[in-house]
Amino acid sequence: MEKRFYLESLGCARNQVDSNAMSGLLKAAGWRPTPDPAAAGVIVVNTCGFIEPAAEESIDAILELARMKRDGECRRLIVAGCLPERYREAIGEALPEVDVFLGTGALQEVAAAAEGRLDAACRLPDPAGCRFPAPLGGWVRPMDHLAYLKIAEGCVRRCTYCIIPKLKGTQRSRPVETLASEAESLVRGGVKEIVLVAQDTTHYGRDLTDPADLSALLRALSARLSPEVWIRLLYGHPESIDEEMIRTIAAAPNILSYYDIPIQHAGDDVLRRMGRRYTGEDLRRLFDRIREIDPAAVLRTTAIVGFPGETAADFDGLLDFVEEIRFDHLGVFTYSDAEDLPSHGLPDPVSSKTAERRYEELMACQREISLEKNEERIDGVYPVLVEERIEPGLFTGRGPFQAPEVDGVVDIQERDPGNPPIRVGEFVRVRITEALEYDLMGEAE
């Protein structure tokens, strides 16, 4: 019987990179991917376990696919990634349908698992020792023109609300030369935008035997890739972004002035309890400095509301901070408690009702700011990467100020059909004609 596998990838772009590499390993072992889980002899679910809702989504997907062992060809169900890494042997008891569990340190054993060559049903080695996905290539290409490139795995920090260091181990950066040649081959293959991801991109390289830093990596990528390509950086950290990085980004034509720097809060007491070693004043200075050195800077951040001990005054302070800094993009999350988090048990928990109210209030504040910032773009002309053809003469795409999946889009009206033709995966210059809270509308020039 032909060896066919189905892979379900859950979670963030960094997880998708791991799924892409596992798929590469299975193909190298003679397995063929199928989009139909019912036709697969082996099903792999690469899970997310970052917060409880994500863990529940993973369990739902596993139970759904486990039905294929009864209704389909499936002979082996493999569950990989953060869920088994977080819940360890307990998940085995809860999910008897699963044949093999691979923790984040055992993803490279997926082919052996598929062929029943593992001597244990639960493989949970320490992820800190794992160099996966090297040498398989640490990238994923969700669209022909777009690729995520993982520059490091793991994290050196200990934010009290975060389970990642426990799931992924300490930071392991990938060498500059490996990343530059991977990026070059992606661009040769038609990629127009490369998004650099890690848990903390701005801490890149300090763990390498031949230490490097993010500025060195960015300079290498900028020099090796065409000026037309977009290089975007996500998941920075306020503690490790420095002036040299800002100057490198500002100076390079193909590195987008897009600064994704999660602050999580702006109240000093809350930040201290979160294990974030900076103050609201430090953040203010950082964003002022970025805008001074790089006036074209687009700022994205995230904030957590409802963290234990967050007072009404702390929240008002965060609201004032967001109104003062006026981020282009802001993602808001309510604190998600769990017993295995360092923050579990901190005094003065905030009720979910209060957290929800604060979430709504902060989002409402940002909606206004986002609309005003979008209105400032009316009559401006921007390069837009076309991503989809909606109907004849109407397309959507993203400007350099919009990251994939998390920010708004630009709706593009073709002014003169076919002249020049607008193509998905290509850049087109667009004059912005209308602004909405998150999206923009414009005409192709």
Ligand code: SF4
């Ligand atoms: S820096 Fe990010 S990944 Fe690392 S511990 Fe903090 S929140 Fe988690």
